[in-house]
Structures are given as C-alpha cells and as structure tokens.
Amino acid sequence: MKESTKQLFIYAAIGIIAAGITAYFLYQNRMEFWKVQACSTLRVALAKELHQRSGTEVYFSRNGNISLPTDSSDLKKEPIKVWLKSEFGERDFFIPYEKHIHNIESSSDIQGMHSYLLHIQPLVADSLNRIWENLLTEMEFPGKTIVHISVADWWEHETYTYSDDSLYVAKSDSLISYYLGTRCEVGVTGYLYYPWWMVFTIKDKVLLCILVICCFLLFFIQEYIARVYRRFFVKKIPVIIEKEVPVFVAEKSQAHICQLEKDLHFDADSRKLYWVNTNRFVKLTSLQAKLLQGFLEAENYRLTINDIMKLLWADGSGTSERVHTTIKRLRDCLSEISDWRIVNENLGYQLKSPHSIEEIK
Known part of the structure; x- marks a missing residue:
C-alpha cells in the first residue's frame, strides 16, 4: 500500500473515532435531559389521571396508628409501620422506606383517599401512558413510553398490568417508580425506549459527518502546506547532469x-x-x-x-x-x-x- 494511502486511512480513522466519541457524549447528555423531563412529566400524568376522579365523593375517618419516620429512621432508612383496620380485619403493614419516600403525597389523609379512590376506580395503564406520552410528545421526545402498574391487595398479593407496546420493556430502561395509597399499595413504574439513532437530530448527524469530512481534508491540507513549504523555503541544490555512470x-x-x-x-x-x-x-x-x-x-x-x-x-x-x-x-x-x-x-x-x-x- 502506498504511503499516501496509508496516511489517508489514518486520517479517516481519526475522524471516525472523533465522531464516535462526540456522538457518545452527545447521546449521554441528551438522554440525561430526557430522563429528567420524563420523571417530572410522569408525576404530572399521575396527577392528571387522579384529577379525573375528583368528582367522586369520599367520606372517611381515620382511626389507626401510622408511625411516621423520625430523623433516626430516615437516616437508617427503616421501614414505616402502618396499622390499619378494614372489613378484612386488622393488621400492621411495614412499608419499605424507598416506597414511602416515592409516594406522590406526603399527607396521610390524602394517601388514604387515594387508597379508596384507586380501589373503586383502579388505574388503567394504557390511559396513564397516553397522558404521559402526550406530555413528552409536546417536548419532542423521540422515543416510546411504557407504563407498568402493580397493585398489592390486603394480603400483599400483587397483580401487574402493562400498557401497549410492552414488548419494548426488555429493551428499555426502568426510569422511576411512584407509589400511591396509605400502604403504597399501587406502584407505577415508567419505562423509556429510545433507539440511539432516534436521539440524534438531523442537525446532529450532519455535524458528525462534517467532523469526519474535516479529518479527510486535513490530509490534503497537510500535503498542500508541505508542497508550499518545499517550494518557497527549502533551498534547492544545483545538480550537474551527465551521461556517465550516475555516481x-x-x-x-x-x-x-x-x-x-x-x-x-x-x-x-x-x-x-x-x-x-x-x-x-x-x-x-x-x-x-x-x-x-x-x-x-x-x-x-x-x-x-x-x-x-x-x-x-x-x-x-x-x-x-x-x-x-x-x-x-x-x-x-x-x-x-x-x-x-x-x-x-x-x-x-x-x-x-x-x-x-x-x-x-
């Protein structure tokens, strides 16, 4: 292979590597932005979904013990103890600390109201996912969203439902989980699915191609500069031409x-x-x-x-x-x-x- 061809391949490799590194960091930055936006919009979608039940009248009185976290339990991340009484009897529930801090409401009264409302009108994964997806679509999110809902009964047996396109769950990243109810018995987990090529805009792709092309051009610029340098700055030595043995x-x-x-x-x-x-x-x-x-x-x-x-x-x-x-x-x-x-x-x-x-x- 000629020396100039080898150099051209080297410059091309440098351009491709530089474009790859730039694309990687651009991808990470974009996805970090979308994850933050998706977390906030999922909470807004939950609030909108619950607002649809605002016409339901709820009469209840609270008569039980709820051990709210103290500074020490918060530091140790201990489970939260909740004593409840219902038609099924009385019992203590221990709510994991992680679920407690991700409950969308901190007020125990509103948590109890959510437990009642979602018991008579359970969340529908497809409906919640449509609201969430519409919010992200307004922000020009290029991927798909999936919602997973889990519901634990009085005996803590869980049932699960997924929104449409749940086949993407295996390929997607679990984003965040929010919980509702006094026992945090309703869990909503959001997933994002985003093929890497959809994250980049047309402008991004053009700029990455320009980066590779510029590295190609560096080879020809170097050749041109070398010729100009030799022409104007390298001193020529006169040569005597003869027809004898070239020595x-x-x-x-x-x-x-x-x-x-x-x-x-x-x-x-x-x-x-x-x-x-x-x-x-x-x-x-x-x-x-x-x-x-x-x-x-x-x-x-x-x-x-x-x-x-x-x-x-x-x-x-x-x-x-x-x-x-x-x-x-x-x-x-x-x-x-x-x-x-x-x-x-x-x-x-x-x-x-x-x-x-x-x-x-």
Whole structure:
C-alpha cells in the first residue's frame, strides 16, 4: 500500500473515532435531559389521571396508628409501620422506606383517599401512558413510553398490568417508580425506549459527518502546506547532469542516484525509489536495489538470467527460481510507485518505461 494511502486511512480513522466519541457524549447528555423531563412529566400524568376522579365523593375517618419516620429512621432508612383496620380485619403493614419516600403525597389523609379512590376506580395503564406520552410528545421526545402498574391487595398479593407496546420493556430502561395509597399499595413504574439513532437530530448527524469530512481534508491540507513549504523555503541544490555512470561523492561516502522520470528518482545507497517533493517512496531490499541498478547500467536495460545470477549471487548459489522470485518482487515495488515494467524476453528480462532515463551525478 502506498504511503499516501496509508496516511489517508489514518486520517479517516481519526475522524471516525472523533465522531464516535462526540456522538457518545452527545447521546449521554441528551438522554440525561430526557430522563429528567420524563420523571417530572410522569408525576404530572399521575396527577392528571387522579384529577379525573375528583368528582367522586369520599367520606372517611381515620382511626389507626401510622408511625411516621423520625430523623433516626430516615437516616437508617427503616421501614414505616402502618396499622390499619378494614372489613378484612386488622393488621400492621411495614412499608419499605424507598416506597414511602416515592409516594406522590406526603399527607396521610390524602394517601388514604387515594387508597379508596384507586380501589373503586383502579388505574388503567394504557390511559396513564397516553397522558404521559402526550406530555413528552409536546417536548419532542423521540422515543416510546411504557407504563407498568402493580397493585398489592390486603394480603400483599400483587397483580401487574402493562400498557401497549410492552414488548419494548426488555429493551428499555426502568426510569422511576411512584407509589400511591396509605400502604403504597399501587406502584407505577415508567419505562423509556429510545433507539440511539432516534436521539440524534438531523442537525446532529450532519455535524458528525462534517467532523469526519474535516479529518479527510486535513490530509490534503497537510500535503498542500508541505508542497508550499518545499517550494518557497527549502533551498534547492544545483545538480550537474551527465551521461556517465550516475555516481556522485558526498561527505566521504559514495552516493548513486538515477533519475528515471522527471520527478522519479532511485537512490541506490538508501535503496529508495521515490518521487521528489512528495512523501511517496518505496524501500527496496538489497537484492532488489542491486537488480534495479544492474538493469539501469545494462545496455538497453536488458539482463539475461545468467547475468542476473552473476550479479546477485556471485558465489554461484543462484537459480532460475530465485531469479523469478526477485524479479516478481521488484515488479511489485515498481508498480506501487510508477509505470515502469520488467518484461520477459528470450532467456532474459528487460526494464521498460514510457519515458527516457536521465542519470544524475
């Protein structure tokens, strides 16, 4: 894979990761907002549902013991003891502290009235859910709501009902539970179901796509800045062109550079085939570099199989299979960065290009 292509993939990966992290935190923020709104609107929906029973006349007198929480019991979160008498007899009830603090009414008189009203006119899950859903729809909530109602009788046996679309309950998050009645015998639990793709608005999705695209553009901006920098700020060294063996001496070590095309160079010392003023290059192995140099120095850029064996394996260990393997690997490297080709000829190979070769000293 070319170096520039690798860099492009890296920038794309950075953009996707950045968009994913942004989407995650945006999702968490949105859902935290909707959970707060859903909790408050569920309580409002309960109040509206109870208000529909406001025409019912209730006459009752309270004659029993209710142990309200003290500071110590509140600190320890102890159960609340309630003594009640009804047509079924007398008994003590112990209400869990968590249920007591989530009763929608703190007044024991109103709690008793709720017990009576909901006994003669029980809550209907579908009706309550419609009120709750309408309140959230006005706030443009994108998901669904589900209501679960549990009712405990005098002997504390519970019955359950769900609103429509209860199949979503397995996928949804339990939001909050509210309780009604003196014994907190009626429990209402709200659920929210919101597929993640529904939480994001069209504007959110467009902005996330722009974030990914911007990371793509960073790659091209970097390339442009690099070219401008090399053009105006990198000092050019004059080069003498000759038709002799492409060798020049620099800092006591012999360098060997061939110009294959206008900007395509081959550095035999570093074994690099590269385009000038860009980051595109291919690193050759020592055998591949020696073979390419042999082609460039040969007449008509042609070498026989025996020539290649002598060039690469002077100890006589070369075989036609090893020659074929080395040729194939050099072909792959050339095709990665240029249009140069190595073609088969009678008992040999020839290096060919659509352009002429200029050698640099």
